[in-house]
Amino acid sequence: MKSFWCEQAWLPDGIASRVLVRADRGTITSVSTVDTIPLGCERLYGVVLPGFANAHSHAFHRALRGRTHSDGGTFWTWRDRMYAVAERLTPESYLHLARAVYAEMAIAGVTAVGEFHYLHNGGNEMGEALRQAAVDAGIRLTLLDACYLAGGIGQPVTGVQERFSDGTGERWAARVAELREDGNTRVGAAIHSVRAVPRETLSLVAGAFPDRPLHVHLSEQPAENEACLAAYGLTPTELLHEAGALTARTTAVHATHLSTKDIGLLGSAGTGACFCPTTEADLADGIGPARELRDAGSPLSLGSDQHAVIDPLLEARGLEHGERLRTGERGRFTPADLVAALTNHAAVGWPEAGRIEVGAPADLVAIGLDSVRTTGCAADQVVLAATASDVAVVVSGGKVVARNGVHETLGDVGKLLKAVV
Template sequence: MKSYWCERAWLPDGVAARVLVRVDRGRIVSVSTVDTIPLGVERLYGLVLPGFANAHSHAFHRALRGRTHGGGGTFWTWRDAMYELADRLTPDSYLRLARAVYAEMAVAGVTAVGEFHYLHDGGNEMAEALRQAARDAGIRITLLDACYLAGGIGEPVRGVQEKFSDGTGDAWLDRVAELRGDDNTRIGAAIHSVRAVPRDTLALVAGAFPDRPLHVHLSEQPAENRACLDAYGLTPTRLLAEAGALTERTTAVHGTHLTDEDIALLGGASSGVCLCPSTEADLADGIGPARELADAGSPLSLGSDQHAVVDLLAEARALEHGERLRTGHRGRFTPAELVGALANHAAIGWPEAGGIVVGAPCDLVSVRLDSVRTTGVEPGQVVMAATASDVSVVVAGGRVIARDGVHEALGDVPRLLGEALRPLLD
């Protein structure tokens, strides 16, 4: 049995001091406060938060960081660069890249990732590379295998998009059915978008795996909404609702450009929404109605998406800051709500995770309270000041996977990233 003593810990009832967490076979078996530190325990200083869930990731997009800004452009010109990168990847190069990206997540406090996976290349080799990469990095993964059949509404796939497509919905279903979960991997499904999945296939994907999470890119761009309205006379949200794709196991990603009716449909179905503030800013997508979605009944989660940064603390803070910029009011989300969003493992099919409670996987993130960013902050408000650089120790499934920015098993993450990126960028 392993034990961790936390100088302070974020418990369901608030921040508590001198917390002892006992672990057996990777799960928390007791949480208590103690006056004396027992012998032989691992000491975690600062504030210990539950492990972070990165609910929306495209691992291969990491190779585009800092390489798409020279000419300005739009989401659509950025997408062209993404296509060029996708065309160069093989299962081996993707394994190296994803392993490095997941290691970068691990040192930043991420203990589980939802990988929105559409780079199929005719089979499941890329998916198996992602599975192995997560295991090597010591974090859990949910493979959200995306159906991608069209290059736009009424348009065939072209060029590199053929790597994303299975040809038909039935072929997608057959391929995904071959994927098996394990102790570190869960399998989910995804509708890439209403642009990439024809209307007559949406219901098939939505109902294919009724006990698994279902994710979908939704209303990220106004052009997507216009195309859907022109083709079907419906918003993307209404189209998904009519296909039975909005349920409590659904997470809509982005949800940036929604009508009041869209918000009501999502909230009424208890469908979650994953916000990716750094990506939505980087691609000039806009600022979505996060508070309205939460108030309507949509659980919120966070993702780093294209990995312009990998810092879930910064994503949580940007969620609140976006609301302040959009509305002119502060305190749209409490620190507790922000921590709830960054630890929302249920969004990616791990509902037992995301809290320092008995029965949960022992996922702990120790955040320094003595850095230049966090010195003097109230522990309960650390999410409004800390960054990934303040993460000191990360525990996933009861095992330390990172210390002070260095991965315990994989070592120096910048070196790992450099070795993976160099062949793709030369």
């Protein structure tokens, strides 16, 4: 049995003070307010939020941080550099890199990550490396194994892309079926994009694992839309709708360049939208219609994608700031809306998580209210003031995994990253 006393806690019905959270075997068993702090419990000061969900990650992209800006370039030239990193990785080196990246997430408050995994290397060894890396870092993993069969619409895979491909949709499904879930890892599926999965295979991938999350890169670049319209006379969203890929278990990642019809199709299906504001800014992707999607019926989640920054609080703030920039209006999302996106574990197949209530995993993120960034801010607006530097204590599954930017078992994450990057 573990006990955590929270100076203030973000509960489902609002912020409460002097909250005692008890947990057994990683699950919250009681939540109450107390006048006297019990002996032996962990004290969490500031405001305590549920653990954060990073709904979209490519762990190996972290090796590119700060190395792609010298000549400006485009999304497509950035992709060439990403391919160069992918070509070098082995299961062993990927384990070391992903462990460091997931540890960086842990100290920032992430307690579950959706890893959009297409670096298959001909088998499941790379996926197993990711599984072990998450265990070592103390966060839960959803391995979203991506089907990747083409180098573009009507184009074969070439070069390093061959490491991403299983050759056919049937072979992809057979390989993914060999992946096993456990207490720390769940398995989902992904359509890499309409560029990488042919029209005739989309339905197979969408229906291969009907009880698991399905993610897809969607309309990140205008060139993707243009190619899809030229080849099929449909937008990528319309093509996915035709294939039966838009459901409530689906999450569309980026969803940046959408038509009004696209937004309606996504919302009416209950398909989620994962925004990655720091990556979308870094790659000059654009700003997607987040508020319109939410209003249409699409639940929102957040991801750090290529890890130009690993700071979930900045991603949440970026969601609102993007809306302000494109509309000229403030308050497009309330702080509570941003926290809901920040803690949307259902997007990665952990629907029981993301709340401080009985039956949920004991995932807690204590954010200090006494730093140069947060001093004076209202507790219920901390998401619009704090950064990962203000994350004081992170609890995942009832276990403290990080304190003040240092990982409890892996130590100094900066040194860990330096050794592998």
